[in-house]
Amino acid sequence: MNENWIAPSILSANFAKLGEEVDNVLAAGADIVHFDVMDNHFVPNLTIGPLVCEALRKHGVTAPIDVHLMVEPVDRLIPDFAKAGASIITFHPEASVHIDRTLQLIKDCGCKAGLTFNPGTPLHYLDHIMDKLDIILLMSVNPGFGGQSFIPSALDKLRQVRNRIDESGFNIRLEIDGGVNTSNIRAIKAAGADTFVAGSAIFGKPDYKKIIDELRAEMALAV
Numbered sequence: 001m002n003e004n005w006i007a008p009s010i011l012s013a014n015f016a017k018l019g020e021e022v023d024n025v026l027a028a029g030a031d032i033v034h035f036d037v038m039d040n041h042f043v044p045n046l047t048i049g050p051l052v053c054e055a056l057r058k059h060g061v062t063a064p065i066d067v068h069l070m071v072e073p074v075d076r077l078i079p080d081f082a083k084a085g086a087s088i089i090t091f092h093p094e095a096s097v098h099i100d101r102t103l104q105l106i107k108d109c110g111c112k113a114g115l116t117f118n119p120g121t122p123l124h125y126l127d128h129i130m131d132k133l134d135i136i137l138l139m140s141v142n143p144g145f146g147g148q149s150f151i152p153s154a155l156d157k158l159r160q161v162r163n164r165i166d167e168s169g170f171n172i173r174l175e176i177d178g179g180v181n182t183s184n185i186r187a188i189k190a191a192g193a194d195t196f197v198a199g200s201a202i203f204g205k206p207d208y209k210k211i212i213d214e215l216r217a218e219m220a221l222a223v
């Protein structure tokens with residue numbers, strides 16, 4: 001697997017032919033599938049649940065599926081997503097009463113666990129739980145919709161989290177989600193991200209291999 005992961009968000013895929021869309025982005029060089037779950041409660045939109053994750057597995061998708069839960073409450077969906085074939089499950093701290101317990105539940109279900117931060121969510125939620133994290137997801141838009149513009153303050157937050165991860169000594173991936181495209185991925189990589197969600201930037205283009213290659217080429221220029 002590549003060191004830096006491109007994670008197409010299927011939120012911007014054509015849902016009428018989702019299996020084919022996922023096959024195509026993976027064949028084009030994507031590393032993992034980003035799966036946005038919205039409940040019209042925690043965020044003002046409604047998307048897809050465990051049945052769709054299971055359908056992708058039954059369709060033959062073997063790549064890691066990165067489930068981004070934007071739901072509240074969060075705990076009762078975790079076993080369902082694990083059974084449906086999720087590889088990584090992240091949730092927002094505001095959606096869990098007991099963050100440590102929710103992280104442990106994800107791990108007990110056999111998945112990699114992560115915490116997701118909205119642009120305005122403080123990083124103190126990382127205190128005391130770094131040892132339970134496989135991934136940290138920083139949102140660079142407010143959650144709920146694809147196709148929004150990257151919020152520049154996310155770059156400083158990325159640098160802060162990169163420092164915290166490096167100082168902790170734990171092996172934790174750093175994922176960015178929202179408004180990622182060829183014009184900003186170099187700065188995002190330079191700020192410390194290693195996992196790049198891109199929805200509209202990829203599914204909005206006719207040639208998935210061309211855009212994924214362009215994203216990787218830009219990323220490679222980061223210093």
Ligand SMILES: O=C(CO)[C@H](O)[C@H](O)COP(=O)(O)O
Pocket residue numbers: 009011012034036068141142143144145146147148177178179180197198199200201
């Ligand atoms: O979690 C999300 C929105 O809440 C999506 O993953 C994100 O918006 C990706 O879409 P785009 O790359 O078009 O911004």
Ligand SMILES: [Co+2]
Pocket residue numbers: 009034035036068177197
């Ligand atoms: Co997402």
